[in-house]
Amino acid sequence: xxxxxxxxxxxxxxxxxxxxxxxxxxxxxxxxxxxxxxxxxxxxxxxxxxxxxxxxxxxxxxxxxxxxxxxxxxxxxxxxxxxxxxxxxxxxxxxxxxxxxxxxxxxxxxxxxxxxxxxxxxxxxxxxxxxxxxxxxxxxxxxxxxxxxxxxxxxxxxxxx
Amino acid sequence: xxxxxxxxxxxxxxxxxxxxxxxxxxxxxxxxxxxxxxxxxxxxxxxxxxxxxxxxxxxxxxxxxxxxxxxxxxxxxxxxxxxxxxxxxxxxxxxxxxxxxxxxxxxxxxxxxxxxxxxxxxxxxxxxxxxxxxxxxxxxxxxxxxxxxxxxxxxxxxxxxxxxxxxxxxxxxxxxxxxx
Numbered sequence: 478x479x480x481x482x483x484x485x486x487x488x489x490x491x492x493x494x495x496x497x498x499x500x501x502x503x504x505x506x507x508x509x510x511x512x513x514x515x516x517x518x519x520x521x522x523x524x525x526x527x528x529x530x531x532x533x534x535x536x537x538x539x540x541x542x543x544x545x546x547x548x549x550x551x552x553x554x555x556x557x558x559x560x561x562x563x564x565x566x567x568x569x570x571x572x573x574x575x576x577x578x579x580x581x582x583x584x585x586x587x588x589x590x591x592x593x594x595x596x597x598x599x600x601x602x603x604x605x606x607x608x609x610x611x612x613x614x615x616x617x618x619x620x621x622x623x624x625x626x627x628x629x630x631x632x633x634x635x636x637x638x
Numbered sequence: 639x640x641x642x643x644x645x646x647x648x649x650x651x652x653x654x655x656x657x658x659x660x661x662x663x664x665x666x667x668x669x670x671x672x673x674x675x676x677x678x679x680x681x682x683x684x685x686x687x688x689x690x691x692x693x694x695x696x697x698x699x700x701x702x703x704x705x706x707x708x709x710x711x712x713x714x715x716x717x718x719x720x721x722x723x724x725x726x727x728x729x730x731x732x733x734x735x736x737x738x739x740x741x742x743x744x745x746x747x748x749x750x751x752x753x754x755x756x757x758x759x760x761x762x763x764x765x766x767x768x769x770x771x772x773x774x775x776x777x778x779x780x781x782x783x784x785x786x787x788x789x790x791x792x793x794x795x796x797x798x799x800x801x802x803x804x805x806x807x808x809x810x811x812x813x814x815x816x817x818x
Contacts, residue, residue, distance in 0.1 A: 485804045489785060514807045518779060521764070521810065524757035525780040526674065528667035531684050535662045538691045542658060 480507045487511040488518070639664040643707055651698045662691060665708060668781060669715050675776040676719035677726075678765040686722060690715040705790045709783070712791040716773055723769055763813035771806035774799055 478496045484507060486497035493501075501508050640646040640660060649657035669690055674683035693714050694701075701710060764772060773792055777783045785803070789796040 481804070485800050488804055488807065489800050513811060514804075517807050517811050517814075520756065521760055521775060521779040521807075523753070524760040524764075526671055526761075528671045530663060530667040531670060531687075534666045534670075534684065534688060534691075535659055537688050538662050538695075539655065539658060541688070541692050542653070542695050543655075 480504060480510075483507055484511055484514065488514060644703060647698065647701055647703065647707065650695060658695065661694070661707075665711055666691070668708075669711065671780060672712065672773075672776055673715055673719055675761070675764055675780065676716075676769065676772060677722055682722065682726075686715065686718045690718055693718075706787070709787050709791040712777065712781070712783075713793065716792055719773070720769055759814065759817055760810070763810055763817065766813055767806055767809055770794075771802050771809065774802040775806045775810070778803055 478500050480500070483497045483500040483504070486493050487501060487507075488511070501511060640657075646657055646660070650661060666687060669687040670680075670683045672683075673686045673690075674680055677683055677686065690711060694707075694711055701707070705713075764775065767775065770792065774788055777788045777791060778785070783791065785796050785799050788794070789799040792799065794802070
């Protein structure tokens with residue numbers, strides 16, 4: 478057994494192997510070294526600062542841990558509500574943009590004074606669109622290229638068409 | 639500290655607030671002391687102790703119970719300390735002595751001053767040790783961990799932990815002799 482091994486056994490605490498004990502008994506240099514190292518060991522133990530718990534550590538840990546847990550649980554109904562809302566919105570958009578079936582009769586165009594409203598339904602036979610004429614208070618048929626003019630008021634405040 | 643560690647760990651996994659408080663109260667002070675010795679700074683020690691406790695709570699689900707909660711916590715703290723030491727410039731700040739019970743008006747007795755000065759010199763020398771040796775010495779002499787526990791906490795073989803301890807004490811002696 479080397480000096481170093483004997484010293485390591487001597488510092489490890491607990492029962493020492495017989496070989497190490499014998500070495501330390503026979504080697505005065507190792508015995509002295511072990512005594513000095515043990516002295517250092519106890520000085521170090523005495524130099525330990527008190528294990529004081531910082532007053533706010535408990536609070537600091539709880540503050541960091543709490544919100545995430547609360548958020549995790551609170552997030553589930555919020556995510557479910559968001560998913561439901563987005564599903565309903567998508568369904569509504571799909572239904573409202575879908576072409577009307579052949580048996581479906583389009584409602585009459587909505588009209589209001591001072592504004593023109595066009596029928597969304599295209600007249601495939603005459604390629605004409607309907608517009609409200611405020612002068613005659615009747616629906617009139619117009620060519621598609623006239624739509625812009627019909628929709629735009631003139632500088633005099635009147636309407637083309 | 640709860641006697642039934644397995645039940646305690648289950649409570650921690652479930653986020654039981656009282657179990658968390660108990661964890662901080664049981665190990666907070668020891669962690670701050672260990673990290674103070676490792677980093678040499680009180681503020682850093684508190685921040686890292688907080689981080690270690692939070693990491694343990696975040697990873698409580700991974701705790702298999704193969705080691706004690708204490709050694710698991712010291713392992714986290716040790717890794718945090720090594721990361722900190724790798725990123726921060728080398729410090730020689732002395733871990734401040736906290737003596738809340740000492741009256742400020744009356745001067746302390748001579749023997750107490752000498753002991754206090756010696757303790758300060760020892761702690762100054764301690765932060766100059768290589769980090770692994772420092773960790774082993776602190777866990778052994780300040781936390782009274784066995785070499786088996788130290789080996790688990792630092793992911794070392796038990797023989798390696800003993801070797802680190804031996805060289806750490808030799809280095810401490812040399813450093814103390816070199817410091818007037």
